[in-house]
Amino acid sequence: VQFQRRQTPPTKKHHRAYKLYLRQDFLHRCAYCLIHEAHYGGLRNFHVDHFRPKGLPKFRHLALVYTNLYYACALCNTNKGNTWPTDELLNLGFRFLDPCEEDPFEGHLEINKQDGSLLVQTPAGEYTVYHLRLNRNQLKKHRCRLFEAQRMCEAARGLLASADLPAAQRRQIETVIEELEKDYRNPLPPYESGDLRR
Numbered sequence: 001v002q003f004q005r006r007q008t009p010p011t012k013k014h015h016r017a018y019k020l021y022l023r024q025d026f027l028h029r030c031a032y033c034l035i036h037e038a039h040y041g042g043l044r045n046f047h048v049d050h051f052r053p054k055g056l057p058k059f060r061h062l063a064l065v066y067t068n069l070y071y072a073c074a075l076c077n078t079n080k081g082n083t084w085p086t087d088e089l090l091n092l093g094f095r096f097l098d099p100c101e102e103d104p105f106e107g108h109l110e111i112n113k114q115d116g117s118l119l120v121q122t123p124a125g126e127y128t129v130y131h132l133r134l135n136r137n138q139l140k141k142h143r144c145r146l147f148e149a150q151r152m153c154e155a156a157r158g159l160l161a162s163a164d165l166p167a168a169q170r171r172q173i174e175t176v177i178e179e180l181e182k183d184y185r186n187p188l189p190p191y192e193s194g195d196l197r198r
């Protein structure tokens, strides 16, 4: 996934005020682990992350710049903290993958469908997975669950194509496929913007 900014919100006094804009631009997903809000505590469990950390003096001027703000789940945001590669590491290619500039899954990372872990192919992939802990058990299990839902959809589709089923049964199977796809592809967030006020 490569995220695209579709909005240019007016300047705000606090980075949190950009949260609902970010939520839309990042499609309700964590910029880093890609988990969907609906699978991880909703809006309230997501943070406004500073890609270039505001805690580092050299990036402080970017604290309220929209393009430096990313929507991130609580764990990725906390893991990332003020981490940023030194010049030496940058020269060796170690850096955070930037999901607004590149698709991490094109050349840097690959998913192992057997255990849900991410395999790294470049120093940038390694740096990102290590510092954000993208191979934590929570995420590995989650990825496996999504693959399982995908497999079940495919199996159900195969059944529809091969078997001569009565119309009522076909409709039932089609509904199951729809529900599963909603879950693994684009689930609806269970929490809405009103939650932000709490």
Ligand SMILES: [Zn+2]
Binding pocket: 030, 031, 032, 033, 034, 035, 072, 073, 074, 075, 076, 077
């Ligand atoms: Zn995350």
